[in-house]
Amino acid sequence: xxxxxxxxxxxxxxxxxxxxxxxxxxxxxxxxxxxxxxxxxxxxxxxxxxxxxxxxxxxxxxxxxxxxxxxxxxxxxxxxxxxxxxxxxxxxxxxxxxxxxxxxxxxxxxxxxxxxxxxxxxxxxxxxxxxxxxxxxxxxxxxxxxxxxxxxxxxxxxxxxxxxxxxxxxxxxxxxxxxxxxxxxxxxxxxxxxxxxxxxxxxxxxxxxxxxxxxxxxxxxxxxxxxxxxxxxxxxxxxxxxxxxxxxxxxxxxxxxxxxxxxxxxxxxxxxxxxxxxxxxxxxxxxxxxxxxxxxxxxxxxxxxxxxxxxxxxxxxxxxxxxxxxxxxxxxxxxx
Amino acid sequence: xxxxxxxxxxxxxxxxxxxxxxxxxxxxxxxxxxxxxxxxxxxxxxxxxxxxxxxxxxxxxxxxxxxxxxxxxxxxxxxxxxxxxxxxxxxxxxxxxxxxxxxxxxxxxxxxxxxxxxxxxxxxxxxxxxxxxxxxxxxxxxxxxxxxxxxxxxxxxxxxxxxxxxxxxxxxxxxxxxxxxxxxxxxxxxxxxxxxxxxxxxxxxxxxxxxxxxxxxxxxxxxxxxxxxxxxxxxxxxxxxxxxxxxxxxxxxxxxxxxxx
Amino acid sequence: xxxxxxxxxxxxxxxxxxxxxxxxxxxxxxxxxxxxxxxxxxxxxxxxxxxxxxxxxxxxxxxxxxxxxxxxxxxxxxxxxxxxxxxxxxxxxxxxxxxxxxxxxxxxxxxxxxxxxxxxxxxxxxxxxxxxxxxxxxxxxxxxxxxxxxxxxxxxxxxxxxxxxxxxxxxxxxxxxxxxxxxxxxxxxxxxxxxxxxxxxxxxxxxxxxxxxxxxxxxxxxxxxxxxxxxxxxxxxxxxxxxxxxxxxxxxxxxxxxxxxxxxxxxxxxxxxxxxxxxxxxxxxxxxxxxxxxxxxxxxxxxxxxxxxxxxxxxxxxxxxxxxxxxxxxxxxxxxxxxxxxxxxxxxxxxxxxxxxxxxxxxxxxxxxxxxxxxxxxxx
Numbered sequence: 001x002x003x004x005x006x007x008x009x010x011x012x013x014x015x016x017x018x019x020x021x022x023x024x025x026x027x028x029x030x031x032x033x034x035x036x037x038x039x040x041x042x043x044x045x046x047x048x049x050x051x052x053x054x055x056x057x058x059x060x061x062x063x064x065x066x067x068x069x070x071x072x073x074x075x076x077x078x079x080x081x082x083x084x085x086x087x088x089x090x091x092x093x094x095x096x097x098x099x100x101x102x103x104x105x106x107x108x109x110x111x112x113x114x115x116x117x118x119x120x121x122x123x124x125x126x127x128x129x130x131x132x133x134x135x136x137x138x139x140x141x142x143x144x145x146x147x148x149x150x151x152x153x154x155x156x157x158x159x160x161x162x163x164x165x166x167x168x169x170x171x172x173x174x175x176x177x178x179x180x181x182x183x184x185x186x187x188x189x190x191x192x193x194x195x196x197x198x199x200x201x202x203x204x205x206x207x208x209x210x211x212x213x214x215x216x217x218x219x220x221x222x223x224x225x226x227x228x229x230x231x232x233x234x235x236x237x238x239x240x241x242x243x244x245x246x247x248x249x250x251x252x253x254x255x256x257x258x259x260x261x262x263x264x265x266x267x268x269x270x271x272x273x274x275x276x277x278x279x280x281x282x283x284x285x286x287x288x289x290x291x292x293x294x295x296x297x298x299x300x301x302x303x304x305x306x307x308x309x310x311x312x313x314x315x316x317x318x319x320x321x322x323x324x325x326x327x328x329x330x331x332x333x334x335x336x
Numbered sequence: 337x338x339x340x341x342x343x344x345x346x347x348x349x350x351x352x353x354x355x356x357x358x359x360x361x362x363x364x365x366x367x368x369x370x371x372x373x374x375x376x377x378x379x380x381x382x383x384x385x386x387x388x389x390x391x392x393x394x395x396x397x398x399x400x401x402x403x404x405x406x407x408x409x410x411x412x413x414x415x416x417x418x419x420x421x422x423x424x425x426x427x428x429x430x431x432x433x434x435x436x437x438x439x440x441x442x443x444x445x446x447x448x449x450x451x452x453x454x455x456x457x458x459x460x461x462x463x464x465x466x467x468x469x470x471x472x473x474x475x476x477x478x479x480x481x482x483x484x485x486x487x488x489x490x491x492x493x494x495x496x497x498x499x500x501x502x503x504x505x506x507x508x509x510x511x512x513x514x515x516x517x518x519x520x521x522x523x524x525x526x527x528x529x530x531x532x533x534x535x536x537x538x539x540x541x542x543x544x545x546x547x548x549x550x551x552x553x554x555x556x557x558x559x560x561x562x563x564x565x566x567x568x569x570x571x572x573x574x575x576x577x578x579x580x581x582x583x584x585x586x587x588x589x590x591x592x593x594x595x596x597x
Numbered sequence: 598x599x600x601x602x603x604x605x606x607x608x609x610x611x612x613x614x615x616x617x618x619x620x621x622x623x624x625x626x627x628x629x630x631x632x633x634x635x636x637x638x639x640x641x642x643x644x645x646x647x648x649x650x651x652x653x654x655x656x657x658x659x660x661x662x663x664x665x666x667x668x669x670x671x672x673x674x675x676x677x678x679x680x681x682x683x684x685x686x687x688x689x690x691x692x693x694x695x696x697x698x699x700x701x702x703x704x705x706x707x708x709x710x711x712x713x714x715x716x717x718x719x720x721x722x723x724x725x726x727x728x729x730x731x732x733x734x735x736x737x738x739x740x741x742x743x744x745x746x747x748x749x750x751x752x753x754x755x756x757x758x759x760x761x762x763x764x765x766x767x768x769x770x771x772x773x774x775x776x777x778x779x780x781x782x783x784x785x786x787x788x789x790x791x792x793x794x795x796x797x798x799x800x801x802x803x804x805x806x807x808x809x810x811x812x813x814x815x816x817x818x819x820x821x822x823x824x825x826x827x828x829x830x831x832x833x834x835x836x837x838x839x840x841x842x843x844x845x846x847x848x849x850x851x852x853x854x855x856x857x858x859x860x861x862x863x864x865x866x867x868x869x870x871x872x873x874x875x876x877x878x879x880x881x882x883x884x885x886x887x888x889x890x891x892x893x894x895x896x897x898x899x900x901x902x903x904x905x906x907x908x909x910x911x912x913x914x915x916x917x918x919x920x921x922x923x924x925x926x927x928x929x930x931x932x933x934x935x936x937x938x939x940x941x942x943x944x945x946x947x948x949x950x951x952x953x954x955x956x957x958x959x960x961x962x963x964x965x966x967x968x969x970x971x972x973x974x975x976x977x
Binding site: 016076078079080103104105107108110111112114115116118119120121122123124137140141142143144146147148149150151152153154155156194195196197198199200201202238258259265272273282283284294295296298302307310311312313314315316317320321324325328329332 | 347349350352354361429430431434456457458459460461462463464465466468469470474475476477478491494496497498499500501502503504505506509515516557558559560561562563564565566573574575576577578579580581583584585586587588590591592594
Binding site for chain 2: 603604605608609611612615616644645646647649650659660661665
């Protein structure tokens, strides 16, 4: 394998119903940095149906080139259709690095593509470093977030990684940026389309995605089902960029939807302020929120592990403190 | 119907602690369990067996101790267990692991293959799709439900962040399942007694599955671990044990200080 | 006495722990507080084959052994003594005497359904005037054509009202004293058989403990269990086995309380140190742990004696029950003490365990009766 044949950084651009996934722009941000350091180009490849209109945003978001495949069979994400399109691009272009968002789409597509390319893939990375020669160092959590491992692919190209959403920052949209936009035509082998879409059921639209909130009011077992609505009141009282999330325990108890779960099996969040209310702080939960800027924890049990990551810890009954806090915030706002 | 369930024995990562002085993982005394997503996969197969009748074969690649996980699967109701164990498999990354499993599956008859979405030690979620590619079979990942519609046709519900898809697929295929798909059954008393006294586990090596040694283990793995380290713990902040009024004031002051309000 | 666990036993224990943690423990407090018979837990134990453990496969059993049965009772008792009472009474006091004394027809009719838990079982020996002195039986049975006619009453009957199959002891010939007692199988719903007053108890409060009333209750002639006049022997042998169950239960209660306490002493801080770091706590835990382990060895020995049909089972089962029951009482009392004020509240389970422990010194033969049995064997 001649490494010099493999160049440039390719970003898989994820979209659903014509809406770009945030992770794709985050990856363009990080990809820009990697491309600059390795003196190579940053190329976005976008698959879908009637998605040409999205290409400008990608250039403005950092891409030097945008390749897109527009085909009706790509309207919804189905593995084989997307893998064929991606494989067509990758096998002809020979990238050095391919970054894909570690979403349910990325984590379905990337391994299938890696296997077709017979190359290595590192999953769900939270840190990427590159050397000038183009070697990629992908760091990722393992063992339930207890261990960080840095993975390399010394003998194979392309180097592929899926990257956890919310880790890297998007660039400011720069409408003055120039880039080449090119449509790629793919001859699909439709005999291989063995999975057929019967129905799409959208989950109820949640008020605000927890990954996007600046302040998260997160509740756990200690809050109790009956008191959980009080957390929404607190969130509303604090302000519009605040929303409610929870630990696995309250998701399992069906108090909140799984899309609002913080932790190893849920979302990784890093808001400016994270309220951990009645959350004991199992390592799986901490893995999803410890990067928060400031953590306020309230728990009855003074030995609760959450206090070891909290910046401000209160030993006390969350259900007594939260109503008082709601009133206090209202007062403080009224005074302003 | 014949269903193969691939499962992995993993350390129960919820029991792993970090040595606060050395900053390394304490693995001693950590129990080994069947990976939770894989166990849900086994339950899905056993449910299929209860409803429609099926032979459930469990396949695991791992060291000899993985026998325990397979016995547990037998005690839950699996019909046959195969342990894929050979020093030639050691050091495999996901690509080499799925390669080995694909060779093993080529020795078997099946209608479909189930794996867990991901293992709790590696957390990669890559083996299922890579296995499907090597078997040249359609894949459905993140499965949260499966219905048999007759005539080899299945409807699988794929649950993702903001929606779920109902997908139609005809056997054979590979499905990876989420642990919240179901609640796996317990081993039963008769199941345990049969699993330990009557049923046996087939031991397969690299030779049994006629695998190309160059594609196995460390040699067949494109990715390498350069280094690994335990995650550093953050320094503890301030802890107050005060009455609710006082606590409210402390929090409010902090929020004002941070210009949150 | 080598008690290293087999792999099968390790797997079984793993299953028990998972089952108890998820299906039993969360309901233990409400079972106690609401004095609620654990119908769901009893059903789940049946579904998983807990009632089949020692029964041979030909009668729908699993073909396991008494060590497994003993472990099952202990593990359930660690979290919920009530549920372990249901298990022990059903298996040891109803299924065992049918298996050991029943005709082939009786075994085929009753055991498979008892094994799945479709039917629960109970055992009626005690009467208002016949407690430790079983010879004082006043319930009597008279043969009338093809039927036995039962009259009298029983008290303190475990699983009463929830059981379908009752093993009932009655005088068939008063002049013969102990040799005039016979055993019968009575099914729920038989005319003339009613459930009387429910007892309100100190512990195992979810367990159903009631009076049974027989008023001209007619059962088929073939429902006599074993030979006429052998009832007392059947009762005593059944209780020998039953004591293995109760000894296991007592052991489980002690283990459960100690586990809770060990966890608590490592978390609770006083004078800026965990209470586990005080030597007083350490010594006390060491003593209690040693005592529990000694009880465990006696219980395992009794289970093996039952499994291998040792001739001295009576004495071994009595020693195990005596020691395990007194251990349960001592351990739970001291655990409550180590929890301090919290131990006396219902926020923690140790006060319940202390109340539950007491019954193990009383039922299926009081500790005094166990001493009589042991002394009788030793001084023979």
